[in-house]
Amino acid sequence: MSDEGVSLKTLSPRALAWQRRGRAAAAAWREFSSSKSGLVGLGVLVLAVLLALLAPVLSNEDGLDVTKATGGRMRPPDGNFWLGTDVDGRSILLLTWWGTRVSLLIGISAALLSVVIGTVIGIIAAHYGRWVSAVLLRIVDFFLVLPSLVLAIALSTVLEPGIGTIIVAIGLTSWPSAARLVRAQTLTVEARPYIERSRALGGGNLHIIVKHVLPAVLPLVFVNATLAVGNAIVAESTLAFLGLGDPFQTSWGGILHNATVDSAALAGAWWYLLPPGVAIGVVVLAFTLCGRALETVLNPRLREPR
């Protein structure tokens, strides 16, 4: 990113704005990459996404089919099956690998859904005062204290089982914290003079929200989304473990559900339990580390004294 030799006068306002954004992004990246744990988290995430995308290329989907399974019944790890087999003789390694796809898909989609709902409600609650705000806050507070897993269980029991249901169940139950956060941020942004200036120049509600409030709130939303993915992945695995997942899709929680049904814990089949659980732990931790590093970029108060 070098701007030497480019005279400022030749640039349009739009290009100038993009240049400014580029510099801000570079500064944010410098700050982010100074956090070792953040970089580790990011590395793990890139690896996980690559593995998920490349699963159909690098491995054979037939191994997931119960009727084509070649291994023995719940065998410990050996040369052929590095992480052992499940009750049907399928490779746990392959199951866990393919589980990455569904777990990441659900985790990311549910987190996005919850953050979008939270952002919209948070901004509306802060921007329009009086009764709109009062009613919305009442609803946010209500959903905030409601035990979200209990509600998610209820939703996924009454809806048709499937990936979409799980995404909706998690997304609809985890938005309130995002809404509170966005509302607080919107309130501080709207107290600034440039909002007043925009209003004085005749900017409407939509213009102010889209052009001024949203850009100021988005970084926070992004951090929140990163942290929310971890929670959503854990929520997905919990719902699948309770038997509410899609029985025809392999997810980490689904493997653990099968392990419970087959009493793997009592049989001492640690190879059945460890891989999917470690996968959940590692990916969730990676999202948390990334989120915390991003938080530090945004909030200088959290930075270590140097």
Next chain:
Amino acid sequence: MPSPRRGGGTARYLLTKLGGAVISLFMVVVLGFILFRVMPGDPVKTMTRGHPVTNEQLAILEHRYGLDKPKIAQFWDYLVKLLHGDFGDSYQYSRPVGDMILEKLWPTVLLVGTGTILAVALGLWLGTRAAWQRNSVFDKASTGIALAFWSMPTFWLGMILLTAAGGLFPSGGMVYPDTPPDFLSQALDILHHLVLPVITLVAVVYAQYQLVMRSSLLEEMDADYLTTARAKGLRDDLVRRRHAVPNALLPTVTLVFLHLGMVVAGAITVEAVFSWPGLGQMTYNAIGVPDLPVLQGTFIVLAAAVLVMNLIADVLYRFLDPRVRAV
């Protein structure tokens, strides 16, 4: 957080909070109706899924559960029954759900109560030590461990504990059937059964208390009053105990109650893993059927319990923090 207006007294504050809680409770009841009576479309079809039934049988079932009436009338019935403590009958056991919940209530209270108290004590202690020795090995290690535990799904940790320590502790239930009926042996047996579920619950839950205590103590660390306390010659230990910790404790106290919903969620899966005979296991057993009245009952009871706890937190906070009172 809506604070009382200037001049509004404690009574007014309490009334506002109480009113809010009553509205929330009503919303839970309405949500329970929408979720389990409106959204499933046809509960009778769900109930008889996989069984050959004639239309007459369907009609009889619909009439027995009052499902042939209009939705508004159904809602009114449901409301009146709820006010009398009647949650309907379980599809699975044909027993009143209210009785079943009462039976299962105290095991859950025991598990959640013990778990919360231990998790809060552990979290506060670790968080205080970590913040006071910021960037020390202890700080980094304990924060890292807490984050790692927090990233694990509760039920998975329970399964791993069960695999690892299965021989030393009972694998499920609350008491062995052959334990003598006297109080001491019963209590010891329950304690024995309680160990693994409580360890699981505490391990996953304590992290948030530790992290919040740590960051809220860090916020206080540079405060002038701590410099004053040190300047007047107080030992480091006393500065921490008498000055820093009480101020840092406030956000954590509300958190304890606010996050009770999360503990309840953890308890559901822990109970499912260890067959602990509480509300969580009852929910788990009802999912497969699906036993809608049972799910509705546990939904309403768990949600209402968390709402009441939050009301208590709001009231407590007002008495604990003079700044909230003074506004």
